[in-house]
Each structure stands twice: as structure tokens, then as C-alpha cells.
Amino acid sequence: MYLRMIRQSFFEGRKRKALAAITVALAAALITTLLNLSVDVGDKMAKEMKAYGSNIRVVPKSENIPLKIGGVDFNPLKGRDYLDEAELTKIKDIFWSNNIVGLAPFLDVPVEIAGKDAGRVSLIGTYFRKSMPLPSDEEYRTGVRITHPYWQVTGAWPDDESASEVLIGRSLARRLGVAAGDTIGVTRPTEGSGGSAEASYRITGILATGEAEDNAIVAPLGAVQALAGLQGKVQSVSVSALTIPENELSRKAIRDQDSLSTSEYDVWYCSAFVSSIAHQIEEAVINASARPVWQVAAGEGVVIGKLQVLMLVVTLAAFASAAMGVSSLMNTAVMERAREIGLMKALGAAEWQIHLLFLTEAVIIGVVGGILGFLAGSGLSQAVGWAVFGSSLAFHWIAVPVVIAVSVATALAGSILPARSITRLMPVEVLYGR
Known part of the structure; x- marks a missing residue:
């Protein structure tokens, strides 16, 4: 019925x-x-917001130990301590490895332009889209083309395996009157010997970033390491990671990790907060200090x-x-x-x-x-x-x-x-x- x-x-x-x-x-x-x-x-x-750049910066631990001299922070080791390039693969071996979109190491050395009165300029070594085989992915590639997608290049990107191809910042290119296809020579004084190291590079493209790179030369990392005699060394690493918004638990961990209970620590550690990912990178990489870029992470x-x-x-x-x-x-x-x-x-x-x-x-x-x-x-x-x-x-x-x-x-x-x-x-x- x-x-x-x-x-x-x-x-x-x-x-x-x-x-x-x-x-x-x-x-x-x-x-x-x-x-x-x-x-x-x-x-x-x-x-989508990775277009604004990486959200974690990894530097040698010594850079975060400043000394106060006359009320001013001073770090005599800044720029003189390095990370081991061989350790970088460990960043992709942490608990949140799948959230690591990409990483790009940097090595900045001062050089002079041969035949040009331009003073000292920065020669920056990095990965563009370099192959970095991992145990879980033999075809893995990473570099600034992934971590810094806002970099604009007029011309062609250099080959990561080349020792003679570079990008030149647009402001520096304008000052020197050079363009893509030109050749540029650089010299770097050799510490202790009184001599200098010289190299000649072909400009493959003009780089525009709106930042310090506009007044610098950017080259494959291996080429800069060879010129500076710093094989296998990097000064910093930019890491781009997918994260979730910070909450009260993550903010408590940022203030004082020791104040977390065991259960709180487990929840924080196993959540994709930018602070917990940075903490895991510090655990994985020897002599590393990882700090979130809060302007990007908070945004x-x-x-x-x-x-x-x-x-x-x-x-x-x-x-x-x-x-x-x-x-x-x-x-x-x-x-x-x-x-x-x-x-x-x-x-x-x-x-x-x-x-x-x-x-x-x-x-x-x-x-x-x-x-x-x-x-x-x-x-x-x-x-x-x-x-x-x-x-x-x-x-x-x-x-x-x-x-x-x-x-x-x-x-x-x-x-x-x-x-x-x-x-x-x-x-x-x-x-x-x-």
C-alpha cells in the first residue's frame, strides 16, 4: 500500500x-x-603560484650564525662556506619528496669583464634544466626553468653541459653594448697565487628577471665551479615545494619545536607545511639551514x-x-x-x-x-x-x-x-x- x-x-x-x-x-x-x-x-x-619563485632557501648552516660587533650583525663566513652539490639529491629523498617541484643551486663569484671598464660583476652558476638522476626517477630534471618560471630569456637557454654558453642580464648587456651571439671574456683573480683565471663565453640569450640577475652573467654551474676552483660546491639552493597553508600548530612549531607534544610533532612533521618541509631538508642535507621564503609561502x-x-x-x-x-x-x-x-x-x-x-x-x-x-x-x-x-x-x-x-x-x-x-x-x- x-x-x-x-x-x-x-x-x-x-x-x-x-x-x-x-x-x-x-x-x-x-x-x-x-x-x-x-x-x-x-x-x-x-x-600556479610557483610562478612567483621558490618558497624555501637552503644555505650553509654557518650563514645563520651572525656575530654582533658594535651592535651590527657580522658573519665572517658569509659567502665563504659551501654546500656539497652531491648532497642535493637528498632533498628529493625526504618524506614529502613528491611535493618538491624542483630545486636550483647557485654559486655566485665576482669577475671582471675583459676589455670593458664595467667593474666587478657577478658570475652566477646554476642549473637551467639539468639532468639529476634519482633512484626513483632516472630521468629527473630540475633547474631555474622550473623553480623560477618568471625568468624571461630573449634568445636561447644555455646547455647545462656546456662550459662556454651563458645568459647576460639585460641591464648589463645594455651597459656593455652586447647582444645574443656575441662572445664575452671574464677574468677572476686567483686567491693566494697573484694570478687570475680566464674564460670566454658565448652569449646565447638576454635574461630579464627584475632582480639582481639583470646586472649579472648566468652560466651553467659546472662552468662557474671550474673557473672559481670550487668543483662540487654551491652557496645556496632554491627549492620550490607544494605546501598547505600554515595553521596554529605550524606557527607553534616555528616559534619553538620543543614545545610540541609527541602527537603534535607527528602531525606537524607529516603535514605539508612549508616549515615542516624545510625542517626535513635540514635533516637530510649535511651542514644545511633551510628557511621558508615567507613572502611567497604566506601569499x-x-x-x-x-x-x-x-x-x-x-x-x-x-x-x-x-x-x-x-x-x-x-x-x-x-x-x-x-x-x-x-x-x-x-x-x-x-x-x-x-x-x-x-x-x-x-x-x-x-x-x-x-x-x-x-x-x-x-x-x-x-x-x-x-x-x-x-x-x-x-x-x-x-x-x-x-x-x-x-x-x-x-x-x-x-x-x-x-x-x-x-x-x-x-x-x-x-x-x-x-
């Missing part, structure tokens, strides 16, 4: 039920899109946090709008079926039984609308992913029950007011025609 009543109810009011299901489906489609985006937005936005956290709040607000708005639409349709259905409800009450049906009939209808509407909305929202989220991020979004099975549950909750929320209308219906009045 109960199932027959449900079937008859849907058959007689199929247009109104269809409208209610479409209303729920539209909300479910929006919620599905926002849910898929909210799961992936952290990684997607973090990747990522603020943007991602605000986006997630915005998506939550839009989701709640969609839920409320759909619930009001369902409520209007269900309330109209109650008014149209007033005589049927009055007759059921007159025949002895309890109010809970009548409520159960309408709530069952709401659940069915929610399930149907949720399934349709999920299918539409999945396609919409992929379209948004390609339009905004240039790639698809991962499919998350957990979204299926979540969207259907929210859709059912939306339909049930819209049935609250109609349920109150049912309780106010008096059998005598509705059967009499009032």
Missing part, C-alpha cells in the same frame, strides 16, 4: 517532482564542481585560504536556494493534496505516517537530483579545470556519497515548512471544502 501511494504520488505530480529534482540537480552540480575544485585547488593554486596560504572560504560560501548559498525552491514546490503539492491528506487523517492515519510519505518523496527527489547533479557537475568541474588551470581535475569517489547526501539533506530541508502545513490541516475543514 505504502509503495503504491508513493508511485501514484509521483505519477500524478510528475511535473512538479521533476522540477524539484532539477532544482536539486542544479545545486548538486554546483556543489560537485566546488567540491572537486576545493580538493584540488590547493595543489593547483600552489603550482600562497592567504590566496588558497580565501578561495576555500569563497567556495564554502557559494556552496551554502546553493544549498539554501535549492532548499527554498523545493520547499515552494512541496508546499504547493501539500495544498493541492489537502483533501487526500484530510481523508487519510479521517481514516486514522497518524501524522508521522503522512510525514513519512512526503519525506520519502523528498528523499527520492534528493537521490535522483543528486545523481543527475553529480554527473553534470563532474563534467562542469573538468571544463573549469581546463579553462582555469589548463589541466583536468582528479576524480574523487568520496564526492559521490557526499553530493548525494547533501542533495537529500537539501530536499529534506525544503520539506520542513510543508510538513508544518500538514499538521495544521483539519480533516473536517478540508473535506467540507474549506
Whole structure:
């Protein structure tokens, strides 16, 4: 009897039920899109914000031990202590190795331009897109083309294996009157011997960064190490890592790691905070001090946090709008079926039984609308992913029950007011025609 009543109810009011299901489906489609985006937005936005540069800088531990002389910080070892290039692969061997997008070592040595009165300029050695085989990935490549995507080169990038190709900063190129394709000679005094080391390089491109590199020469790391006699040594490493926004736990760890309890330390260590990744790099690399670049890291956290709040607000708005639409349709259905409800009450049906009939209808509407909305929202989220991020979004099975549950909750929320209308219906009045 109960199932027959449900079937008859849907058959007689199929247009109104269809409208209610479409209303729920539209909300479910929006919620599905926002849910898929909210799961992936952290990684997607973090990747987009890598265009602003690396978010962790690794230097020799001695550089973070300044001495105060006359009230001024002074570090006699600054620029004279080095990291071992062979240790760099260990950065990709930490717990969050998959979050390390790339790394780029740097070695800065002062040189003079042969035949030019330009004073001393910086010759910076680095990786451009160098092969760095790892046990887990023999084809791994890294360098400034990954960690510093905002670097703009007019011409061609040098070959990492070449000892004679360089980029020249645009400001320095303008001062010297050179262009891509020209050859430039440099000299570097040899400490202790009174002589100098000389090298000649071919300019493959003009580099524009808006930073110190605009007044420098940038060359493959091996070439600069050979000129300076510092084979296998680097001064600093820029690391680009995918991270999550800092919270109170991470801020507590930054202030004082020793204040963390064992459980807090485990949670912090196993979370992709920029502070915990930097800590793990310090553990992995000998004589290294890793410090987050807070201007970049904090900016990522603020943007991602605000986006997630915005998506939550839009989701709640969609839920409320759909619930009001369902409520209007269900309330109209109650008014149209007033005589049927009055007759059921007159025949002895309890109010809970009548409520159960309408709530069952709401659940069915929610399930149907949720399934349709999920299918539409999945396609919409992929379209948004390609339009905004240039790639698809991962499919998350957990979204299926979540969207259907929210859709059912939306339909049930819209049935609250109609349920109150049912309780106010008096059998005598509705059967009499009032």
C-alpha cells in the first residue's frame, strides 16, 4: 500500500517532482564542481603560484650564525662556506619528496669583464634544466626553468653541459653594448697565487628577471665551479615545494619545536607545511639551514585560504536556494493534496505516517537530483579545470556519497515548512471544502 501511494504520488505530480529534482540537480552540480575544485585547488593554486619563485632557501648552516660587533650583525663566513652539490639529491629523498617541484643551486663569484671598464660583476652558476638522476626517477630534471618560471630569456637557454654558453642580464648587456651571439671574456683573480683565471663565453640569450640577475652573467654551474676552483660546491639552493597553508600548530612549531607534544610533532612533521618541509631538508642535507621564503609561502596560504572560504560560501548559498525552491514546490503539492491528506487523517492515519510519505518523496527527489547533479557537475568541474588551470581535475569517489547526501539533506530541508502545513490541516475543514 505504502509503495503504491508513493508511485501514484509521483505519477500524478510528475511535473512538479521533476522540477524539484532539477532544482536539486542544479545545486548538486554546483556543489560537485566546488567540491572537486576545493580538493584540488590547493595543489593547483600552489603550482600556479610557483610562478612567483621558490618558497624555501637552503644555505650553509654557518650563514645563520651572525656575530654582533658594535651592535651590527657580522658573519665572517658569509659567502665563504659551501654546500656539497652531491648532497642535493637528498632533498628529493625526504618524506614529502613528491611535493618538491624542483630545486636550483647557485654559486655566485665576482669577475671582471675583459676589455670593458664595467667593474666587478657577478658570475652566477646554476642549473637551467639539468639532468639529476634519482633512484626513483632516472630521468629527473630540475633547474631555474622550473623553480623560477618568471625568468624571461630573449634568445636561447644555455646547455647545462656546456662550459662556454651563458645568459647576460639585460641591464648589463645594455651597459656593455652586447647582444645574443656575441662572445664575452671574464677574468677572476686567483686567491693566494697573484694570478687570475680566464674564460670566454658565448652569449646565447638576454635574461630579464627584475632582480639582481639583470646586472649579472648566468652560466651553467659546472662552468662557474671550474673557473672559481670550487668543483662540487654551491652557496645556496632554491627549492620550490607544494605546501598547505600554515595553521596554529605550524606557527607553534616555528616559534619553538620543543614545545610540541609527541602527537603534535607527528602531525606537524607529516603535514605539508612549508616549515615542516624545510625542517626535513635540514635533516637530510649535511651542514644545511633551510628557511621558508615567507613572502611567497604566506601569499600562497592567504590566496588558497580565501578561495576555500569563497567556495564554502557559494556552496551554502546553493544549498539554501535549492532548499527554498523545493520547499515552494512541496508546499504547493501539500495544498493541492489537502483533501487526500484530510481523508487519510479521517481514516486514522497518524501524522508521522503522512510525514513519512512526503519525506520519502523528498528523499527520492534528493537521490535522483543528486545523481543527475553529480554527473553534470563532474563534467562542469573538468571544463573549469581546463579553462582555469589548463589541466583536468582528479576524480574523487568520496564526492559521490557526499553530493548525494547533501542533495537529500537539501530536499529534506525544503520539506520542513510543508510538513508544518500538514499538521495544521483539519480533516473536517478540508473535506467540507474549506
